[in-house]
């Protein structure tokens with residue numbers, strides 16, 4: 172059985188847990204989901220999800236609790252992370268915001284809350300590299316990825332990257348945990 176850590180400072184923890192369990196099942200695996208709120212848990216995890224929420228808060232707690240360096244070691248060991256929305260902001264190399272001390276795990280620069288300024292949230296069907304059929308994506312006060320360095324763009328919307336991969340780290344501007352479709356979790360952890 173795999174140990175799957177979900178950063179549980181804020182955000183859709185149970186939805187990520189459900190998607191991880193179902194992605195594991197489709198590979199004949201089982202996943203035990205553990206919530207991460209303090210240091211000492213990440214080193215036992217085979218895979219990690221960092222959910223949406225408020226990136227300033229998540230970043231502050233990860234550093235204060237000593238979880239940040241553990242996540243960096245997880246990636247150095249080649250183990251996968253799915254980072255969604257605020258999670259993507261936290262994992263980026265530059266959040267263009269002094270209140271977010273980024274983990275620098277994904278070579279992209281982001282702008283917070285810059286997607287869909289007119290309306291807070293929107294939905295779109297995305298063609299995603301590695302998926303046969305479009306993925307229904309929910310964007311909520313989503314970050315724009317405005318520069319991509321040494322990372323692959325897996326999906327774009329309106330000419331902008333919204334899913335990127337940098338080695339073991341997959342980041343999305345949208346919320347793949349909200350639609351009962353675990354294919355993005357599958358891509359991040361099992362492909």
Ligand code: GLN
Nearest residue numbers: 223224225226256257283
């Ligand atoms: N607006 C949030 C931030 O900048 C991200 C939104 C989300 O995770 N749904 O941190």
